[in-house]
Amino acid sequence: MDKINLLVIVTVISLFISLFLAFFLLTVKTKHKTSNVLFAIFLLINATDLSHPLFNLYTDGPSNLGMFRTTFAFLQIPVFYLYVLSVCYADFRFKPKYLLHLLPFFIVNAILLPRFYAVDAAAKIDFIVNRQSMVEVQFNHLLILIQIVIYLAAIFMLLRKAKKLYLENNAGDSINSYHWLFQFTSVLTILYLTAILKNAFKFSDYPYISEWIKIGISVFSLFMICWYLYKALNHPDLFRSIDSKLKLVSDLILEEKNNQQLAIAEEEYNEELLKLKQYMAEEKPFLNPALTIQEVSKHIRVPVRDLSLLINHKLEQHFYDFVNAYRIETAMDILRDGTKGKLTILEILYDVGFNSKSSFNTAFKKHTGKTPTVYRKGL
Structure with missing residues (x-):
């Protein structure tokens, strides 16, 4: 040919x-x-x-x-x-x-x-x-x-x-x-x-x-x-897109500096951080696989701009990693619970808010240094 x-x-x-x-x-x-x-x-x-x-x-x-x-x-x-x-x-x-x-x-x-x-x-x-x-x-x-x-x-x-x-x-x-x-x-x-x-x-x-x-x-x-x-x-x-009107935290910080203002006063920062952590611990919104910062902002009544600066700048974590940390901690509790030993890794990852095994494994290893399977075997 x-x-x-x-x-x-x-x-x-x-x-x-x-x-x-x-x-x-x-x-x-x-x-x-x-x-x-x-x-x-x-x-x-x-x-x-x-x-x-x-x-x-x-x-x-x-x-x-x-x-x-x-x-x-x-x-x-x-x-x-x-x-x-x-x-x-x-x-x-x-x-x-x-x-x-x-x-x-x-x-x-x-x-x-x-x-x-x-x-x-x-x-x-x-x-x-x-x-x-x-x-x-x-x-x-x-x-x-x-x-x-x-x-x-x-x-x-x-x-x-x-x-x-x-x-x-x-x-x-x-x-x-x-x-x-x-x-x-x-x-x-x-x-x-x-x-x-x-x-x-x-x-x-x-x-x-x-x-x-x-x-x-x-x-x-x-x-x-x-x-x-x-x-x-x-x-x-x-393919869940984002709003093009959103601003990067680096841009928000630059705006604050140009205006010669602090995004959140120290006392207010501590109050909002406490409110955020209490909400995450009690309501467990991280179990929602598609949680957004806008939803958290609405529930704790903190403006999205301030909440974004609080998490991404003050805590030096992306919102994505901040939420995944709670998911992984919850997964670790389940893995340590002897009464839940029959649950598969797949069942656990869905229970804590993930909807893909690859994302769960990546986040788990980033948080603990081990894969979920290795962590379970080491208990």
Whole structure:
């Protein structure tokens, strides 16, 4: 089987799965509709990009439609950025300013208009044959490289901030969604860098290497998308976003310093700390797997801002770790209780407010230095 036939087969499979998954995301009933629509659009744009081998089978030469199809690559990463934004923040809504993300796509097509879109077939062929010396092609490759670097940097910074906000305000397992998004973005980074390498070989003396890399990209992107959707669709409850209006504790502290104020007077701080600890011990709100700092604030009647500074700054703990400490202490009490020896580790972790074994094991080992199983055996 030659590489052309192999590329066509891989492309057909990739297109079928991408289109099927996009259809599923657009039709499935879920509270994460906006995120699903954005990821479906990302899949469709990716499918358009992957369709190049099939498109070539039905065209005799360069065409306006064919060139327009290639420029869809400038929409891929902006759409993915908006998808990440929608997953991270619960109050995400489409805004007119997001249309600015279409700017590179329109710029590229405007640049191609005079010497490609608006000329006859012979001139189009000449443009493709001499593409290495065409300033439009060079500009487009430079622009997409800049776009990839800027957007990937923006996505990683967004995930870093969102994860920190989550840790400071929530105590559920949605933290895994940020881990998965980080992993997926890392893999996507490798994919884009490989695509840049493919383009470099395409304009070199070794264009055949570009074809083999293209096959690898098709297979790799197929497995990558299936892996991510498998993760996300099997754990839809984990994608519990946060409010984009929330501020990092570091920003709150800076505001207090700029205003030359203390967030909480020492006496008031001690009173609120006592109130917080009493509430945690008596009401045991940590048994709720999706506890948020807003819920605690409401019950003990301490403003969210003050409570966030109290836990994240004064106690030097993320709210996530603060709550998990109570969960682990409760789990340790259960493990030490001889009358509850028949309870499995899985039953215990659900009883104390966790809803995933990996999160429980990680938190337990962080708190005690041992896994739950080892701790039980050592009693």
